[in-house]
Amino acid sequence: MKKLSQSQLIGERGELLAGERAMSMGFAFDQKGRLETGVDGMLELRDPRTGRTLAKWIGAQVKTTENGRYTREDDSRFEYLIEPDDLNYWRGSNLPVIIVLVRLSTGEMYWKQVDAGPASEPRRLYFDKNEDRFDKSAADRIASLCIERDKLGTYVPPMLSGEGVHINMVSVVLPEKIFVGTSLFASGRDALAELDADAPFDWVIRDRRFISFRDPEGTSLMEVLDEGTVEAVETSAISASDDVDDENAFIELLGRTVRVQFEDRLSFDRDSKALYFRAKAMNKGFKYSYRSLINETSALVVAPWVRKKDGKVGSVRHHAFIPRFHRIGDDWFLTVTPTFVFTRDGYRPHNFSSSLLAGKKKKEKNGAVRGQFLMWRYLLTGGGQQQSDLLAAVQSAGGPLRFESLEPIQMPMAVPEEAWKVEDPNAEAMEDREWLL
Numbered sequence: 001m002k003k004l005s006q007s008q009l010i011g012e013r014g015e016l017l018a019g020e021r022a023m024s025m026g027f028a029f030d031q032k033g034r035l036e037t038g039v040d041g042m043l044e045l046r047d048p049r050t051g052r053t054l055a056k057w058i059g060a061q062v063k064t065t066e067n068g069r070y071t072r073e074d075d076s077r078f079e080y081l082i083e084p085d086d087l088n089y090w091r092g093s094n095l096p097v098i099i100v101l102v103r104l105s106t107g108e109m110y111w112k113q114v115d116a117g118p119a120s121e122p123r124r125l126y127f128d129k130n131e132d133r134f135d136k137s138a139a140d141r142i143a144s145l146c147i148e149r150d151k152l153g154t155y156v157p158p159m160l161s162g163e164g165v166h167i168n169m170v171s172v173v174l175p176e177k178i179f180v181g182t183s184l185f186a187s188g189r190d191a192l193a194e195l196d197a198d199a200p201f202d203w204v205i206r207d208r209r210f211i212s213f214r215d216p217e218g219t220s221l222m223e224v225l226d227e228g229t230v231e232a233v234e235t236s237a238i239s240a241s242d243d244v245d246d247e248n249a250f251i252e253l254l255g256r257t258v259r260v261q262f263e264d265r266l267s268f269d270r271d272s273k274a275l276y277f278r279a280k281a282m283n284k285g286f287k288y289s290y291r292s293l294i295n296e297t298s299a300l301v302v303a304p305w306v307r308k309k310d311g312k313v314g315s316v317r318h319h320a321f322i323p324r325f326h327r328i329g330d331d332w333f334l335t336v337t338p339t340f341v342f343t344r345d346g347y348r349p350h351n352f353s354s355s356l357l358a359g360k361k362k363k364e365k366n367g368a369v370r371g372q373f374l375m376w377r378y379l380l381t382g383g384g385q386q387q388s389d390l391l392a393a394v395q396s397a398g399g400p401l402r403f404e405s406l407e408p409i410q411m412p413m414a415v416p417e418e419a420w421k422v423e424d425p426n427a428e429a430m431e432d433r434e435w436l437l
Contacts, residue, residue: 014064014102015040018134021109022060025139028053029060038089039097045143056146059097061086061114067105076130082114082123090114096145099125100134109134113145164408168373170380172254172325172332173402174235181210181230191224202260204253206245211238211253213400240330247327254325254332254401261399262379269320269341271353276320277301279346283313290378292371299375302346315356316346321376334380334403338372381405 015031019041022029028044039059046053063080070078080101090097101110111134112125132138185191188205199220203212216222216230238246259268259275266275279302280286289298301319306312322337340360342350350356380403 010064010066010104011062013104015062017102017104017107018060018062018100018109021134025136025142027139027142038086039093043142045146054146056143057095058142058145059090059093059095060100061090061097062100062102064102064104067103070101070127076128078127078129080112080125080127082117082125084123087114087123098142098145101127111138111142165411166370166373166408167406168337169326169333169335169406170377170403171406172334173404174239174332175213175400176235177213177232178235178238179210179212179215179230180233180238181216182226183208183210183224184226185224194224195220200260202253202257204249204256206249209249211249213253213257236330239327239332251325254334255323257399257401258323258334261401271349272320272322272339272341274320274322274339274341276318276341279316279318279343282345282347283316284346285316288319288375288379290375292374299371301375304346313345315350315352316343317341317356317360318343318346319372319375321372333406336373336376336380338369338376377403377405 019029019031022041022043026046026048028046029041030044031041032039038061040062041060043058043060044053045056045058070080072079080099082099097114098111099114102108110127110129110132112127112132114125115122117124117126183191183205185194185205186208188203191205192201200214202214203210203216203221205224210216210225210230212221213235214221215232216225238250241247241250259266262275265278267278268275277286277288283304285300285303287298288301289296291297299319303317304313305315305317307314318341320339320341322339324335324337326333326335340357342353342356344350382402
């Protein structure tokens with residue numbers, strides 16, 4: 001009587017599922033036959049743009065359970081102990097080998113390179129349930145196992161098919177009306193000298209022409225204007241003008257308006273042309289709460305640094321961004337370039353601000369810059385408030401501009417960030433030394 005055991009069925013189902021998942025990730029998968037002794041199948045890299053196979057292989061051993069739990073398993077991680085004979089066999093391979101764990105009852109699959117265990121206990125593999133999923137997000141990490149690091153010029157193309165890219169830009173919603181008048185002065189500099197120091201500076205005067213989103217009637221601004229010349233016109237008369245002088249004046253007006261609109265929490269650094277979070281007290285930091293792409297989070301946007309030698313504040317780092325306005329067609333956009341401003345105590349400029357900024361920039365990664373842009377976008381667009389609340393917030397701040405998020409751009413290929421990560425174990429220490437220098 002011929003028999004087929006339950007364990008044979010479970011194993012075969014796991015291999016078929018893993019093979020199907022590998023092909024959905026963009027790999028070619030060839031399941032081995034009866035002569036298999038420790039590697040169930042071979043993954044071959046394939047350029048997803050052209051379909052060309054690359055003659056680069058990875059061995060895959062599939063371990064399947066029907067519904068069992070792994071060692072020390074919880075919601076985020078678990079451990080798996082490799083058999084000694086298996087590890088010895090794989091260590092002799094001339095190809096990278098991965099183990100794929102399949103749980104049939106839930107459809108979960110996880111992967112790890114078989115020699116990823118710690119030196120003290122190489123048979124024990126530690127799995128992170130988010131990072132080590134065997135799905136499309138792991139394609140580039142698996143493909144990077146084929147990079148021959150002892151040779152120059154080795155190239156492995158990105159395996160992912162595409163991803164959404166957030167550009168560091170928001171759309172500017174202009175008010176319908178803009179105020180235009182004739183000034184008694186030829187330039188804003190001349191006019192400014194006649195105004196009180198606390199007069200709002202969200203206007204532009206060029207060649208005696210005054211423009212502003214603020215109605216100057218009934219304000220101190222009338223002291224520098226020719227009475228009876230002010231009128232409200234369609235904003236598009238200037239914002240969509242083809243005259244270069246009009247465009248330059250409008251960019252200047254937008255820059256000044258956004259500074260005044262957010263002056264309750266942001267200051268302007270003239271040297272770097274950046275807006276930065278203002279300190280609430282001398283040598284004190286504070287956090288700003290916002291929503292990233294998925295979660296509620298917060299950032300220490302004003303951060304004092306205390307010297308070890310005397311316990312005094314050596315500098316205060318302020319999150320900042322450089323605003324630049326651009327016109328595309330008849331529409332206007334604001335690019336947000338995250339940066340930092342350093343002060344001595346939260347208020348006074350730091351003598352070595354440029355050096356501190358250069359050191360900070362060396363340490364920044366892509367994720368940090370993206371997080372800063374998301375924070376600034378959250379602030380500019382009103383922080384997820386309801387429309388009525390948003391309008392109220394804008395009005396209370398005295399600002400006529402509104403900003404809206406742009407939809408991510410879907411790129412045909414994804415950036416293999418995981419594969420690009422520096423793997424030199426001394427990199428972090430070297431980075432610290434550069435900072436000290």
